[in-house]
Amino acid sequence: MEILRFLLGVLLPYAAVAVFLAGISYRIYTWKKLASPAMTLFPSPPTEAANRRNAVAEALLFRSLFRGDRVLWVMAWSFHAVLALILVGHLRVLANVDAVLLRLGMTEPEIQAMSGGTGGAAGIVIAVTALLLLLRRAAVPRVREISGLADYSILLPIAAILTTGNPMRFGAEHFDLGLTRAYFAALAGFSGAGRLAALDNGLFLIHMSLAFALIALMPFSKLLHLGGIFFTHQLVRKH
Amino acid sequence: MATATLDQSEKHINGAQARSAVRQGIEAIRKGPRALRMYMETCAHCGTCASVCPAYYARPEKHYNPVERSDLIRRVYKKHCTPSGRLLGRLAGAESLDGADLERWAQMFYECTGCRRCAMYCPFGIDNSVVTRKGRALMDKIGLTPAAMQKVVRISLETGNTDGASDAAFRAAIEFLLEEMRDEHGVEIPIPVDVVGAEYFYVPPSGDVLVNPEATMGVAKVFYVLGMSDKWTMSSQCFDGANYGLFTGNDEDMKRDNKRYVDEAKRLGAKVLLMGECGHAHRIMKMMMEKQRWWGELPFQIANCLQWTAGLIRSGALRFDPSRNLQPVTFHDPCNFARSCGISEEPRAILRTACADFREMHPNREENWCCGGGGLSALDDIREFRMSVSGKKKLGQIRETGAEYVATACSNCKRQLTQLMEHHRETVAVGGVHDMLSRAILVNGKAAERRDYT
Numbered sequence: 001m002e003i004l005r006f007l008l009g010v011l012l013p014y015a016a017v018a019v020f021l022a023g024i025s026y027r028i029y030t031w032k033k034l035a036s037p038a039m040t041l042f043p044s045p046p047t048e049a050a051n052r053r054n055a056v057a058e059a060l061l062f063r064s065l066f067r068g069d070r071v072l073w074v075m076a077w078s079f080h081a082v083l084a085l086i087l088v089g090h091l092r093v094l095a096n097v098d099a100v101l102l103r104l105g106m107t108e109p110e111i112q113a114m115s116g117g118t119g120g121a122a123g124i125v126i127a128v129t130a131l132l133l134l135l136r137r138a139a140v141p142r143v144r145e146i147s148g149l150a151d152y153s154i155l156l157p158i159a160a161i162l163t164t165g166n167p168m169r170f171g172a173e174h175f176d177l178g179l180t181r182a183y184f185a186a187l188a189g190f191s192g193a194g195r196l197a198a199l200d201n202g203l204f205l206i207h208m209s210l211a212f213a214l215i216a217l218m219p220f221s222k223l224l225h226l227g228g229i230f231f232t233h234q235l236v237r238k239h
Numbered sequence: 240m241a242t243a244t245l246d247q248s249e250k251h252i253n254g255a256q257a258r259s260a261v262r263q264g265i266e267a268i269r270k271g272p273r274a275l276r277m278y279m280e281t282c283a284h285c286g287t288c289a290s291v292c293p294a295y296y297a298r299p300e301k302h303y304n305p306v307e308r309s310d311l312i313r314r315v316y317k318k319h320c321t322p323s324g325r326l327l328g329r330l331a332g333a334e335s336l337d338g339a340d341l342e343r344w345a346q347m348f349y350e351c352t353g354c355r356r357c358a359m360y361c362p363f364g365i366d367n368s369v370v371t372r373k374g375r376a377l378m379d380k381i382g383l384t385p386a387a388m389q390k391v392v393r394i395s396l397e398t399g400n401t402d403g404a405s406d407a408a409f410r411a412a413i414e415f416l417l418e419e420m421r422d423e424h425g426v427e428i429p430i431p432v433d434v435v436g437a438e439y440f441y442v443p444p445s446g447d448v449l450v451n452p453e454a455t456m457g458v459a460k461v462f463y464v465l466g467m468s469d470k471w472t473m474s475s476q477c478f479d480g481a482n483y484g485l486f487t488g489n490d491e492d493m494k495r496d497n498k499r500y501v502d503e504a505k506r507l508g509a510k511v512l513l514m515g516e517c518g519h520a521h522r523i524m525k526m527m528m529e530k531q532r533w534w535g536e537l538p539f540q541i542a543n544c545l546q547w548t549a550g551l552i553r554s555g556a557l558r559f560d561p562s563r564n565l566q567p568v569t570f571h572d573p574c575n576f577a578r579s580c581g582i583s584e585e586p587r588a589i590l591r592t593a594c595a596d597f598r599e600m601h602p603n604r605e606e607n608w609c610c611g612g613g614g615l616s617a618l619d620d621i622r623e624f625r626m627s628v629s630g631k632k633k634l635g636q637i638r639e640t641g642a643e644y645v646a647t648a649c650s651n652c653k654r655q656l657t658q659l660m661e662h663h664r665e666t667v668a669v670g671g672v673h674d675m676l677s678r679a680i681l682v683n684g685k686a687a688e689r690r691d692y693t
Contacts, residue, residue, distance in 0.1 A: 027280070034271035040526035041274075041366055042358070042605075043581035058364070067606075068287045068360025076285070076362070142299060143286035146306040150332035151284050220323040221331065228281030229363050235274040236364040 023219030443515025480520025518575025612655025
């Protein structure tokens with residue numbers, strides 16, 4: 001058990017962050033290094049700045065998809081937007097964000113309400129949209145016929161993270177904010193995180209390990225589309 | 240001539256040598272270009288492209304799915320070029336080339352018209368036509384370019400035009416056009432040929448000289464009306480902008496074919512290379528050759544006759560009698576002009592002025608559906624595919640307009656649409672934009688005297 005706590009609770013987070021940073025930097029470095037011939041594919045917006053704005057709008061709003069497939073847009077955009085919201089929400093678990101929010105004028109009950117309300121809703125919405133996307137993949141012929149093991153298997157860690165995350169908010173094994181903050185502070189300070197009580201919560205240990213595993217996987221799986229989307233639109237629309 | 244890297248005697252289409260050549264070609268994607276490599280690593284398999292693809296729209300079979308086609312290459316790329324693919328195989332979407340049927344590959348890469356409509360709607364802007372073209376380049380290397388396509392490339396490189404028409408045939412065609420215009424207007428409207436020092440060098444697709452020559456008459460009339468008949472020329476050696484190297488994926492062929500035209504423009508001392516109604520020819524000249532400086536600094540500008548004529552109309556330099564074109568007319572946006580070159584308002588400006596009843600088809604401009612032909616229009620052995628699959632959506636679009644004449648600005652579109660109308664027993668005529676202009680433009684205050692256009 002001790003060894004498991006050390007492997008998952010200490011080694012994995014460091015390794016995952018290192019692998020993610022190395023992997024994504026390598027990807028972006030190789031993309032940037034490759035020649036991109038001065039060849040106009042689509043005419044771009046009138047200025048380079050407008051073209052960059054267009055690329056950012058595409059990454060944030062999925063504009064092309066909105067024009068192409070409205071139903072998928074609703075599912076995909078909700079899923080990704082809520083995912084981003086959840087990542088932001090997790091900052092509160094990692095560090096004492098409350099202090100900042102209090103200084104910004106929020107009250108303690110308001111912070112609790114926001115965290116519980118928005119966070120709780122997000123947990124449900126992301127589970128529902130993930131399920132819808134899976135159903136779409138399995139049910140719509142044009143998507144089903146191009147879906148392989150890689151498309152389904154990546155959903156397993158995501159599903160596991162959702163099913164271990166939601167009970168920590170809604171269920172009996174509710175996580176302890178103070179303990180997790182102490183744990184992440186210890187991780188950040190390289191000081192005995194493995195001994196801390198946060199890791200006694202089995203659900204938390206599994207949830208967190210899977211999340212870090214997914215982070216490490218990102219540059220090496222189809223999740224890499226998160227990195228690609230910031231560049232590909234500008235490759236196609238040029239002057 | 241395309242350089243088949245394998246001798247005829249050694250060529251085994253699914254043999255080890257061919258396989259290794261294809262594998263090397265796919266591994267080279269690691270070294271770029273950037274777009275192609277990113278397309279290998281970014282697709283999320285969402286299927287949006289399939290829903291906007293003309294072939295898949297008409298017949299939703301897996302082998303028409305743009306993702307499936309691109310995945311042929313993507314899977315092998317992942318197997319050999321990514322750590323996860325090497326390690327995890329199918330779990331990472333990777334598959335070895337060993338089981339692949341390359342003849343089937345060649346078929347599939349020629350079931351994409353390269354219209355690039357998918358790239359308009361892909362959430363990542365992935366342009367599957369770039370992958371298709373890469374696939375065709377791989378097939379070209381192992382001698383699997385369709386024979387009809389290869390023949391056009393060879394003829395074009397040998398004779399300077401895709402029809403293999405001789406100098407004499409060209410001159411006879413021009414002679415015929417001069418006579419026609421004499422009949423129409425009762426005056427000599429010149430089509431200068433091989434004039435060194437002319438300001439404008441007009442390069443149409445050969446179809447606009449030999450098959451649907453009204454467009455070239457239209458251009459000649461515009462110069463005449465402006466009093467500029469001595470300021471332009473055609474070339475008896477270079478009268479066909481078509482370049483099938485774009486379609487076979489063979490860059491060497493594409494550049495060789497292109498160089499002849501650039502050299503001729505230099506020899507003639509032209510200030511403006513005026514490209515005709517041919518989308519891919521214009522695109523190669525303007526968006527590829529000039530941008531990438533294939534032949535360095537150019538002593539001439541590149542413009543399209545659609546832009547040029549539309550500009551003249553806007554400035555009021557040309558007058559028309561639209562009652563000469565009373566039938567309902569619609570415009571089919573060639574993919575290369577509307578999606579790739581941003582030329583979509585110009586042809587409309589011409590048609591709205593020259594025709595009494597211009598109607599849009601929907602959707603249009605850069606969202607327009609492909610005619611279903613593109614670079615495949617020359618392939619008669621897949622005519623059934625072009626008529627019943629890739630062209631089906633276009634047929635419906637045209638029917639909805641109620642138009643009796645479809646104008647378009649591309650010889651490939653014209654060939655495909657003409658066959659499409661015949662095949663489906665429609666009486667809709669197909670022709671060029673400058674054809675409509677030619678019938679309605681006022682020359683010395685009068686439009687053409689003509690009885691019928693068949």
